Amino acid sequence: MAKGPTSTFAAQRASAVILIPIALWFLWSLAAHAGEDLEGARNWLAQTHNKFLFGLFVTVGVFHGRIGLHEIIQDYFYGGMAKTLDTIAIAAAVLIALITWISLFQI
Amino acid sequence: MVDTPAGAARPTAAPPQSPPLSPHLQIWRFTPTMAASITQRATGVANFTGTAVLAVWAFAAARGEAWFAPVAGFLASPFGQFIILGYIWSLVFHGLGGVRYLYTDTGRGLEPEFATKAALGVYAGSVVITAVIAIAAHAARGA
Structure with missing residues (x-):
């Protein structure tokens, strides 16, 4: 995890670059498969590359998002409130990634 | 400490050792670049929320x-479709805006005239690409 401002900046940019191709895959998949029923959704997620890319999109997404949320929190809040909001953001990011991976491996 | 212009004083006294807070949005003159900056943050928050929806799905x-059934039913409802369309636009805007920032990170594209055009281009591009994706999704469902 990034420690200082410089490594945070680098982590934000690196995760952004990783997300570009995965987001393109996600949008393409959404256009191709939107509205499918449970069987369609499961068949799609059962394919290894879809499972892996979906999990990666969510995981790198919340990692990148947590950096951005921290940046916004730092701009508008001081001290204890900023710490509380940061903790909520981290907890949400971890929870979202965990629920996604556990669910993906149950399919 | 940099001198703050009149009217841009801190809203509240800062505890010692705290980084400065952002000045309130309304003290700035409106420009497309500042609008794109605010939208970049707003779409970032929306994308984080959208990721939570993906986890639920x-x-x-x-x-x-x-x-x-209830999750798919909600997403298929008019409100759900509106959320999905908004999420697609939010992802596309944030992605295009992100590419703009990666470019300005290199020290290029900072001239006001170009920066304004690039910011407006991100808005226009995000709307066009979102429309293309929506039409493609509609066509893929055999409508």
Whole structure:
């Protein structure tokens, strides 16, 4: 995890670059498969590359998002409130990634 | 400490050792670049929320029909479709805006005239690409 401002900046940019191709895959998949029923959704997620890319999109997404949320929190809040909001953001990011991976491996 | 212009004083006294807070949005003159900057943050928050929806969707798909039916039903409703369309636009805007920032990170594209055009281009591009994706999704469902 990034420690200082410089490594945070680098982590934000690196995760952004990783997300570009995965987001393109996600949008393409959404256009191709939107509205499918449970069987369609499961068949799609059962394919290894879809499972892996979906999990990666969510995981790198919340990692990148947590950096951005921290940046916004730092701009508008001081001290204890900023710490509380940061903790909520981290907890949400971890929870979202965990629920996604556990669910993906149950399919 | 940099001198703050009149009217841009801190809203509240800062505890010692705290970084400065952002000045309030309304003291700035409106420009497309500042609008794109605010929208970049807003879409970032929306994308984070959208990721939570993806987790719920995957969870429902893993649990079975009892969970999946209400989630899929909501997403198929007019409000759900509106959320999906907004999420697509939010992702596209944030992605295009992100590419703009990666470019300005290199020290290029900072001239006001170009920066303004690039910011407006991100808005226009995001709307066009979102429309293309929506039409493609509609066509893929055989409508």
